[in-house]
Amino acid sequence: MSIDRRCYGDPGVFARELETIFAERLFAGTQADFARPDDYRSLRIGRKAVTIRRTRSGVRAFDNVCLHRNALIDLPGCGNRPFRCGYHGWSYADDGALAAAPLVDKASIARCRLGSYPVSESGGLHFLGLGGAAPVVDEVAQVLADTGVVPDTPFHAAVMEHACNWKLLVENVLEGYHLSFVHGDSFRPAGFTSTGRYAWHGGRYTSWNEMLPADAADKTAALRRLASQAGHFYRHAYVFPDLFLSNTNGLVGFLSHVIPVDATRTRLAWRLFELPALKALPPALRQHMQEEAIAFTQQALAEDKVLVEACQQGLEADGFEVQLQPQEARIAHFHALYLARTNDV
């Protein structure tokens, strides 16, 4: 059973996905995003504006709409600032209670606490439970261990807009089938093709795979000469519904997450970080690898964007249900996770 093709553009389906799928677990940020008190990330998903903050009692998430006149308290994005609305200075305590409101008539204040949401953490990754239940994260540490991803402070971050449904971005990264056709200037020269060796595993809300180059293209020895912990592989992890992580050659880590805007528009926020083996190398090498990783990722994402947007257009035209292939087992797994949660929304 696959996800019905009508689920890729219907605003009603999209609204229900926000209420079910994205309310179950949503990527909120990494340890690096909340390293210091008052570090925050503020985001918008559907009609929810939420800010996630490092407070003295840990990382907490609150409604980000000021109780006074509805300004966003933390502006979209991330940074470090006191939990105080910039408009008239109403400020909030670590539990979301209104702490100070200059010049107010106390009798006029009916609401004095922001709504809050549970946040779960595992392996340096924070997740938000917009539905009110703490997101289950018990598979996260294992998927990080299986792929060797150690989230760290990014050396590059960017956002890319896509004119497609969020599920197309998910499906696109869950298979290596398209590599030879789409990634002529990124994955293919790096040794990763549609026919490379591929292994995968799926859990209750995670999946991962490892791709290895064909023997003739295998550069493991040369990579090990540079860094003994390195290898020639590409490992990719998915945490349902919105988070992707990858490990290239044991050197470069990648984290991205989809931010659904509406049924046919999705933002992909991505960042690159060094894995421990890269951090141990001389600065000139690190610098060069970082630059290469940025160029590679920009190239690969641009190559993918054309095709996921082409799928969206195809889905909006008359067509047929998908015909998934054995190489696309992780997509079938994703569809099963989706359908189990939506009952075919």
Place this chain on the structure above:
Amino acid sequence: MTIDDFIEKFAFAIEVEADTLTLDIRFKELPSWDSLNTLAVIAMADADYGVTVTGRDIEASTTVADIWAIVSSKCAAAK
């Protein structure tokens, strides 16, 4: 620090036989040249000469002599 020494180290870094390499070889035209070799040359300059050669230095270079000029001048500047 001699040129011969450098050629030997350069050859080892990019995994070709030292006696096939001369100063006027356009190293990026070697059939075995790939992006990993850029990293290997950066690593060699760092480990064997204690100087920083960047990816851009290598990109801007054509022959082994060009890289030698960069390494030797950086070594001289470091003294």
